[in-house]
Amino acid sequence: MTSPRTGPGRPRDPEADEAILRAAVELLIERGVERTSIEQIARRAGVAKVTVYRRWSSKEKLFAHALESMHEQVRAVDEVGGPLLDVIEELLPRWGELLADPGAxxxxxxxxxxxxxxxxLLSTYWRHHLEPRRERARKTLARAKRDGVLPATTDVDMVIDLMWGAVLHQLVLAPGDRSATELTAYLRRMLRQVGFALPG
Amino acid sequence: MTSPRTGPGRPRDPEADEAILRAAVELLIERGVERTSIEQIARRAGVAKVTVYRRWSSKEKLFAHALESMHEQVRAVDEVGGPLLDVIEELLPRWGELLADPGAxxxxxxxxxxxxxxxxLLSTYWRHHLEPRRERARKTLARAKRDGVLPATTDVDMVIDLMWGAVLHQLVLAPGDRSATELTAYLRRMLRQVGFALPG
Known part of the structure; x- marks a missing residue:
């Protein structure tokens, strides 16, 4: 590689950066890590290869940054007012929609x-995407215990693993696609089985 | 490809077949689907490339067969006599050991x-590996309900998703390795949270 490198300093062109990060996520979804090159990312972003290398010395670093830059798409339970079960009812269809996205x-x-x-790369994904959501889930489940909509004996961290795991299982292992409606019904059934006092 | 192909007929050499299937699983674990070629599998198995192509026309078909040929490694709950909770206690450390295997x-x-x-490939894995285990798990959970060691209201299929999911989450998403002892303790905590009347 003969491209000049200036390290991860201040971006020369925020718009180019944004296009590069977006192209990286798109190609990661379409082709995966192994079959994506810096060259392809540059082409998709409409920039020169050297522009990419000026900011990121490897595709792994670029992918990690692209994952960090992805935005939160759902409102947190705490941002919606009202009794917890009502908030969950309101958010359930939105969660179902997000999970039905083939890109996710x-x-x-x-x-x-x-x-x-x-x-x-996996640990970056965990740290920047999953751990913050996990921390929010902990607070929500603690509130559910206090509000009496989840049994007081609930093992909060285990319930998070169980719920995320069931969703993971549906998304990446079980064959066939699921619609937003099916996933919403699935989530409701799941919440009831882990002890939430939700109607059926 | 100019290798002669005779289709998936009777194997010429069962020993070569076995070596090929074993090499395929090893390379699948070490390098993954994309970065493994028929040539590498042949070399690892100590056979000519043509020997592989005589039996399998693509690496996907070979991988699918290799997955089908993997043997069951744990005894089913039903094969162990005695009250269900005792059987589970007996099998827990073995499950922990299997899950701690970096290859798995x-x-x-x-x-x-x-x-x-x-x-x-994923659906072959599901059909030949996961679905039979799922069927066994269904029977075990139904028995647990009958024996009164699991609440009668338990949603069996959901509990299977929850438990497999939590394990999956630990194995492939959560960072860091887990020892057999840690995984055994985790499984016990998980069984208790889903409603099994196990001691702590």
């Missing part, structure tokens, strides 16, 4: 698949 | 990662 499904499968060869 | 972990991650590009 492919990205999750790609991240897990990258684990054996690129553990640092 | 990598294989699962590779299969999930192959999903977006090779859905037929």
């Amino acid at each position: 499904r492919a990205l999750t499968a790609r991240m897990i698949g990258a684990g054996p060869d690129h553990p640092e | 972990r990598a294989l699962t991650a590779r299969m999930i990662g192959a999903g977006p590009d090779h859905p037929e």
